[in-house]
Amino acid sequence: MKGLLLGIVSLCLFVSKPALSGDIDAGEARYAQNCGNCHGPGGMGLASYPKIKGKEIPYLIDRLKTYRAGTKIGPNSDLMIMMAMPLSDAEIANLAAYLNAQK
């Protein structure tokens, strides 16, 4: 019985892992839709828009969720709130995974 329970827990962890860590390819596709216009190729940062490549995943997720909630955290917040509003949890995870992978 213990073995069966452990197996179920392990399966749940395995199944849920992609949603937690995000899909890099899907993140790249979502990034290309409009993020790159300001943050540049791979999140390199352009003009007055900050570099976001290589940032830690929890940081990126937190920022995007904060913007999505309509909370201001910097001078371009109104722009980011507008961009983050339509994002799903999965899209945020994917974007974070993609940007974290850019070195």
Added chain:
Amino acid sequence: MIKKSKLLSAVAIATASFMAAPSHADTMNTPDISAMSIMNGLENPWDMAFTKGGDMFVTEKCKGLSVKTSSGSVHALAGMKGSKGYASTFNDLFCSGQAGMMGVALDPNFNKNRRIYVASTSDKYHGNGCKTNDEKCDGNIIMRMEVSKDFKSVSNRVDIVKDIQYKPFESNHPFGGPGAHNGNRLRFGPDGYLWATTGDRHRGVVPQSPKLLGGNVLRIDTDGKAHPGNKPPRGFDKRMYTYGHRNVQGIDFRPSDGRAFTAEHGPWQNDEITALVNGGNGGWDPRPNVGGRGDCPDKYCGYMPNQKEGMLPAKRAQFMPMSDTRFSDLMPPAWNNNGLSQGTGSAAFLKGKNWGYWEGRMAVGIMGIGFGGTPSGMRIDVVDIAKDGQSIKSVIHMPTGLTKRFRGLRLGPDNALYAAVDEGEIYKITATAK
């Protein structure tokens, strides 16, 4: 029968040739365009200036001024605060947000006097100002320096304009960080005078102000004094050639008649190309409680009536026009980018037979700003402006094969078009007429 068959064949071949010809021949003689990266690894390159011999000066917004000589060597000349490896470092020069070291122009007599002019943000002349966003803040300057004959250093810096307005603090606006809207493109006109663009720096009273330098095109001599022929309204600063602009970052002079044209950023609507008139008004007036508007966030209506989400650009334009027709001295735009704002960053007229029928048209660099449903639109447009400057005849997207944020355009002495892009590169775009 044989004769008839031969005749039919001949007719068939002739018909095929006739039909095929239009699909293969370019009856417009459109020039062939190719683009090649000639510098990379730069940090926000902003503007270029060329000697007649092909030496290229480059500004990087947060680093400083460098030169790539015609022989290919690169020398770092004048650095900003915190920059390393420059022959000279000026600790009053800094960058913040959109502001920093921006426009550069060479003296028409550069070969003799070695003079170069650079626009930059500086904290040297803040004085008692700049303590809030709602007061005078002299934070953008124009410097004159001399370049050594070996192109390895600069000397004799003189600040010829010290009082162009700067935004010192964050405000409650989109793009609301410090350093917004500086203009700062520099070009010498065919009259031998220096033309400098300035921005409204997110302060409502600036563009229509008679005394604050911001939202203007200045026409000055190489000591910073007003051109004697400038005709701003009575009581205005005589250095102003035009006023009432938002953020002009493109300016050049039409080869056929020498007339100055600007390319200007719109807010969330209406990028504009405008034929300048001496003493004219661009028609931008973002003050609260004028033009039918009420109070606005931080006394600046530039992004109203809705600065938090997308809405029809035409409705924005109705509420907060780029070119307000209530001004009798308004300079109406020749083009408004189909009512969109995508970031017209710079402009250069195309010169030389190599451009084919595009010769004399204006190339406009568009950075691409895709907010509120506006397509990003990173590109260079080729605009055919009507002789009277009041309209355009056509717009063509230049087939560069590049999707970049085109920040600075400049025609080189070889009649190639050089483009600085925010991605850290400079491209040489060549045209070959057929």
